[in-house]
Amino acid sequence: MLCPSDRRNLGSLFVAGLLFWASLASLLPILPLYVQSSGATGQMVGLVMGCFAIGLLGSRPQLARLADDRGRKITLLLGMAVVAIAPLIYIFAESMVQLAAVRAFHGLSIAAFALAYSALVVDLSPPQHRGELIGYMSLVNPIGMGLGPAMGGFLQAAWGYQATFLASAALGLLGLALLLPIREPRIEKHPPTQRHRRENFWLQLAHPAVRTPALVLLLVGLSFGALTTFVPLLVAESGVTFNVGLLYTAAAIASFTIRLPVGRASDSYGRGPFISFSLVLYTLSMVVLWQASSTLQFLLGGFLEGAGAGILIPMMAALMADRALPNERGRMFSLCMVGFDVGIAMAGPVLGAVSDQVGFRTIFGWSAVLTAIALLIFLTLSSKDAPHSLRFALGRGDDIYAVDSPR
Structure with missing residues (x-):
């Protein structure tokens, strides 16, 4: 199915992806507490954490254009460099403004790495096995998200915040070394489709092929922002004593378990029913966390969220790949993820004020x-x-917006 060079590229890319997500996730259980320990209120914690998505959102157009026009590798290297540098800067931040600025800078990492990673995986995947390979390669997220928080929680408890920031930076540096030998395939240029003849990046969100996925991810992003920002504080408020990193580990285990069969099945049954099911799981996870009052309930909420995320993000990536020509994939995936970025950005300050x-x-x-x-x-x-x-959402109809759809 794959030639040896493509296998080597995918192997190096997979390990680099593991290091990227482990670096980011290692800070999830400690950053809200770190900001709060500096004297921040719930709203201030939300504002600082939400700046991550502001960095994401502000850099999306330029990075999408970079990935499509200059190549995936340079965009990958940029994202990994940010994830290696940002943890070191947290150590020296002395005010809420400085912490917010570092958090926004940190957001560039996902904007660059995630879209270039997904685009390169699709570039290297035979179309008939696209969902399956995306499923396999997207395992870097749950595995990294499983290892990172547990590592971060342990390091913080044993040696403090500074050791955790240094370890996060070290993972990013190792990832940079692994990305250097990767070679990306040559992408054939196609004339732009009608929806991309307009040069304005943001106006392309008006097309229904992108608008509905972006709106769905906006609402999910609000919930995900609540999870990443406020779960450590919710656990503390509830009086339940356990390593919050284990909740993210439970989410990662669920995400890992569900991706393998779903990716392959979506090649046969379509993306729609799996996206619908993922949204059901997300809703259930939020209900469980809303009512949680024990360690088991918090872990169950994390497990359900991980299962939902493990289906939703890979399926959205596959859906956008289906709807784009090769030289449009970076832009299409980036446009779709704008909704997620905005949701996370709004979750911190808006929900923080409510909290x-x-x-x-x-x-x-x-x-x-x-x-x-x-x-x-x-x-x-x-x-x-x-x-x-x-019909599409339940797997009874085709995607009319797919590039190869008979419509």
Whole structure:
């Protein structure tokens, strides 16, 4: 199925991806507490954490253009360099403004690495096995997200914040070394499709092929932002004593387990039913976290969220690949993920302000409502009209926006 050089490239890319996500995830259980220990309120914690998505969002257009025009590798290297540098700068930040600036800079890492990684995997994948290979290669996220938080929580408890930041930076540096020998395939240039003849990056969000996935990810991003920002504080508020990193590990285990069969099955049954199922799982996870009062319940909430994320993000990547020509993939995936970026950016300050009034628990109840709305939107607006959308979302119809669709 793959030639030896492609296997080597994918192997190096896979290990580099593991290091990237482990570096990022190692800071998940400690950063909110680190910011709070500096005297921040819930709203201030949310503002600082939300700046990560501001960096993501602001850099999306330029990085998407870089990945499509200059190549995936240079974009990968840029993302990995940021993930290696940013943890070192946290150590020297002395105010909320400086922490927010570093957090925004850190956001560039995902904007560059994730879109270039997904685009390069698709470039190297035979179309008939695209979903399967995306499923395999996307395992770097749950494995990294499983190892990173546990490592970060352990290092912080044993040696403090500084040791955790140094370890995170070291993982990024090792990832840089692994990316250097990768060679990307030559991409054949195609004339731009009608939706991409307009040069304005943001106006392309108006096309229904992108608009509905981006809107779904906006609502999911709000819930995910609540998870990454406020779960450590919710656990502390609940009086439950356990390593919060284990919640992220439970999410990673679920994500890892579910990706392998889903990626292969989506090549046969379409992306729609799996995206719908992932939104059901996301809603259930938010409900469980809303009601959680024990270690087991928190772990269950994390497990369900991981299962939802393990399906949703790879399936959205495959959906955007189906709907794009090779030289448009970076732009299409980036446009789709804009919704996720905005959701995360809004989650911190908006939900943080609410948490100061009603506590951290209530925001997870609201998050369940948001993901339920996302499911309703996908069921009714994922195709040209409601009947076609429902059939596609349930696996009973084709994707009319796919490049090779007979429409």
